[in-house]
Amino acid sequence: MSIDLSVSDEGVALITINRPERLNAMDADHYQALSKAWITVRDDPAIRVAIVTGAGEKSFTTGADIKSFITAPTPMSEMWLTQADQLLNRGLEVWKPVISAINGYCLGGGITLMLATDIRVAAEHATFNLAEVKRGMIAGNGGTQRIMSQVPYAIGMEILLTGDTFNAATAERWGLVNKVVPSDQLMSTAMDYARRIAANAPLAVQAAKELAIRSRDLDLQSGLRLERLIGRMLQNTEDVAEGARAFAEKRPAQFKGR
Numbered sequence: 001m002s003i004d005l006s007v008s009d010e011g012v013a014l015i016t017i018n019r020p021e022r023l024n025a026m027d028a029d030h031y032q033a034l035s036k037a038w039i040t041v042r043d044d045p046a047i048r049v050a051i052v053t054g055a056g057e058k059s060f061t062t063g064a065d066i067k068s069f070i071t072a073p074t075p076m077s078e079m080w081l082t083q084a085d086q087l088l089n090r091g092l093e094v095w096k097p098v099i100s101a102i103n104g105y106c107l108g109g110g111i112t113l114m115l116a117t118d119i120r121v122a123a124e125h126a127t128f129n130l131a132e133v134k135r136g137m138i139a140g141n142g143g144t145q146r147i148m149s150q151v152p153y154a155i156g157m158e159i160l161l162t163g164d165t166f167n168a169a170t171a172e173r174w175g176l177v178n179k180v181v182p183s184d185q186l187m188s189t190a191m192d193y194a195r196r197i198a199a200n201a202p203l204a205v206q207a208a209k210e211l212a213i214r215s216r217d218l219d220l221q222s223g224l225r226l227e228r229l230i231g232r233m234l235q236n237t238e239d240v241a242e243g244a245r246a247f248a249e250k251r252p253a254q255f256k257g258r
Contacts, residue, residue, distance in 0.1 A: 002030075002033065003015065003017060003018065003030060003033035003034045003036075003037050004016040004018050004055075007044070007046060010048075010198050011047055011198045012047075012048070012051065012191065012194040013047045013049070013050040013051070014050070014053070015037050015041070015050060015052045016053055016054065016055055017053070017055065018054075018055040019055065020055045020056035022065060023062045023104075024054035024055060024056070024059045024060065025061065025065035025066075026063065026065055026109070027065045030065075031064075031087065034087060035085040035086055035092070038086070038087060038094055039092070041094055042092070042093070042094045042095075045257060047096060048197070048198040048202045048205070049098070049194045049197045049198050049205075050094075050096060050097070050098045050099070050194075051098075051099045051100075051101055051187075051191065051194055052098060052099070052113070053101035053103055053186075053190070054104065057103055057123075057183060058104040059105040059110075060100070060101075060103055060105060060113075060114070061106070061109065061110040062105050062107045062108060062109070062110055063109020063110050063111075063112070063113075064108065087116075088113065088117070089109075089112045089113050089115065089116035089141045089146075090141050090142065091142075095206040096202075096205075097118045097197050097205060097209060098116070098117040098118050098119075099118065099119045099120070099121065099190050099194055100120040100121065100177075100190075101186050101189075102114065102120060102121065102122040102126045102168075102186075103123050103183065104123065104125060104126055105127055106126055107127070107128065107129050107130075107131065107165075108130060108131060108132060108143075109140075109141060109143075110128075111128055111130050111147075112130075112140070112141045112143040112146070113141075114177075115143070115146040115150060116142060118209065119178050120177040120178055121177065121181060121186060122168040122171060122179070122180050122181075123168065123180070123181065123186045124168055124180055124181065124182055124183065125168070126168040126180075127166070128165065128166050128167075128168075128176070129159075130147070130160055131163035131164075131165070132163065133162075134163040139160065143160075144160060147159060149216060150175070151174050151176060152174075178193075199252070200255070201237075201239040201240075201243060201255045201257075202239075202255060203234060203239055203257055203258075204234055207230050207234060211223070211226065211227055211230060214226070237258060239253075239256065242256070
């Protein structure tokens with residue numbers, strides 16, 4: 001039982017929620033370990049992109065382990081520890097791209113995690129739901145906040161208010177995932193996305209992600225101004241000079257993130 005983190009020579013981090021005997025549901029210890037993994041992805045300059053998946057072939061993650069939280073409820077004082085054990089879907093700012101490799105059940109907190117990632121690949125047998133309303137709860141950790149900006153209004157309300165389960169083909173049709181593939185192609189497809197992203201200039205990739213996300217909360221003129229300022233900053237980086245040399249020399253660029 002763990003949250004496993006490995007980093008390839010290409011700068012691709014792989015985070016694996018490794019609790020298959022509980023369908024990769026997470027108790028407090030696993031959430032804390034996952035928080036540390038996200039902070040490593042954010043802070044380690046050797047990491048350019050991350051993939052998150054679940055161990056085994058049955059489940060990405062079913063989110064919070066309800067039994068553990070019922071038997072050991074958290075004190076009310078934790079409501080105001082808003083920066084403790086931050087998660088990707090709870091507001092931790094990670095501007096490096098994150099890819100979900102959804103290998104089965106993506107339920108409750110699994111969807112809220114997926115919604116905080118940038119590119120999503122699902123196995124054909126993956127299933128999805130936000131069923132918290134069936135248990136008297138709401139979809140936390142961003143479940144009610146991100147879904148409406150990622151799918152049409154009526155679809156988002158259907159997902160939130162019925163709590164019904166839908167399959168991978170439906171998730172793709174609704175635009176929640178980029179691609180649905182056979183299970184034996186899941187990780188290779190996710191890794192292909194990751195390698196293509198990791199080969200690009202890391203500062204530019206992170207800037208593009210941040211600008212795109214912040215555009216949701218900015219008026220157009222403010223967004224355009226911020227885009228121009230960041231673009232001017234990037235013009236003076238070593239990576240821009242390397243990109244120009246590589247283009248002239250007809251070779252792949254060797255970006256350093258400087």
